[in-house]
Amino acid sequence: MTSSDTGSTGKRVDTSGDAIVEIMDGAGHNLSGRVMLPDDFDQLSDQIKTWCDSGNIDVVLTTGGTGLSSRDVMPEVTSGLIDLEIPGMAEAMRAESLKVTKMAMISRAVVGARGSTLVINLPGSTGGVRDNLGVVLPVINHAAEVFQDRQKGDHPI
Numbered sequence: 001m002t003s004s005d006t007g008s009t010g011k012r013v014d015t016s017g018d019a020i021v022e023i024m025d026g027a028g029h030n031l032s033g034r035v036m037l038p039d040d041f042d043q044l045s046d047q048i049k050t051w052c053d054s055g056n057i058d059v060v061l062t063t064g065g066t067g068l069s070s071r072d073v074m075p076e077v078t079s080g081l082i083d084l085e086i087p088g089m090a091e092a093m094r095a096e097s098l099k100v101t102k103m104a105m106i107s108r109a110v111v112g113a114r115g116s117t118l119v120i121n122l123p124g125s126t127g128g129v130r131d132n133l134g135v136v137l138p139v140i141n142h143a144a145e146v147f148q149d150r151q152k153g154d155h156p157i
Contacts, residue, residue: 001034001036001044001047001051001062001063002016002035002062002063002064003039004037004039008036008037019130019133023129023137029059033051039064039065039069039073039074041076044062044074052114053115055115058118059117062120062121063122063129066108067107067108078112079110081119086112086143089111093109093131093132097123107123107128108121109121109123113143115147117144118144
């Protein structure tokens with residue numbers, strides 16, 4: 001899901017959303033849905049709830065809306081919906097991004113779970129998506145398995 005006022009009106013191409021699809025497809029994940037919405041708290045919240053509460057979605061990836069602008073509301077949306085925050089994933093994304101740009105310090109991305117669905121906020125830039133998703137991709141499957149009680153055997157190292 002892309003959060004973008006300009007993108008939702010057709011004035012911006014969704015390159016960060018394209019990057020998510022490319023990376024996740026390359027890692028063997030199936031796309032269940034994709035949408036670009038304005039930076040509107042209620043619309044974003046309703047969409048995440050719909051996907052998480054459907055019981056059919058393992059992971060919701062969002063891009064955009066994690067900065068300091070008054071319209072950047074994705075962290076508040078996510079925080080208001082999740083049952084469990086997973087700060088280590090967000091911290092790891094910021095730490096890796098700091099190697100590329102000092103602007104990573106102002107990312108407010110949140111990661112957590114609503115029910116058995118993992119929700120991950122990613123930056124709104126293509127490079128930011130690639131850097132951040134690359135950090136958490138190795139643990140996404142395991143996290144989803146644990147949330148859905150599909151974990152078999154020992155935890156991976």
